[in-house]
Amino acid sequence: EVQLVESGGGLVQPGGSLRLSCAASGFTFSSYSMNWVRQAPGKGLEWVSYISSSSSTIYYADSVKGRFTISRDNAKNSLYLQMNSLRDEDTAVYYCAREQVSAMYDYWGQGTLVTVSS
């Protein structure tokens, strides 16, 4: 059974940093591209970042470019999102999602809540 489990969310002050993790199981993690998608409270889904299976290709949404860094460790079946210079508008539930083919996210985690507030 495919499982994606996010962790690392919490309360952080504006300007602070946080590192999210996504533990994958039930599939060959190293064969799939992965993404982070977020959802602000009461709002819609927003794609955040993409990383290819070998980490050779990485993309970011303009809203997080230069502040967030996506990475993965295929030996540990894990995906990460390092978030720096956090802003109030980064408050959201962050989901990791497996990408089967481009723009097809077939499995999602349960999400982890990041709250940026003073």
Add this chain to the structure above:
Amino acid sequence: QSALTQPASVSGSPGQSITISCTGTSSDVGSYNLVSWYQQHPGKAPKLMIYEVSKRPSGVSNRFSGSKSGNTASLTISGLQAEDEADYYCCSYAGSSTPFGTGTKVTVL
């Protein structure tokens, strides 16, 4: 990286059919047959309903169908059921990003 445009809400009675539109541009929806649709119930993670414009993953009811014309993709739910009441989001490949739609709340009257 602008969001795709969806109607805020669509409603229908049980048994009816409804269609949700998703309007993008020639840089995303219009250029690729890589549009997907997601259903999200309150407090839950999104669920893939349609991919590559019109393909259904295993386990998704055949009451859900997708299509595309030009820069606009559409999701049709036929034989509307109470359990279909949820938020729906489209998503399109756009080269170096995959923007989501603004979301549509489906209400079963």
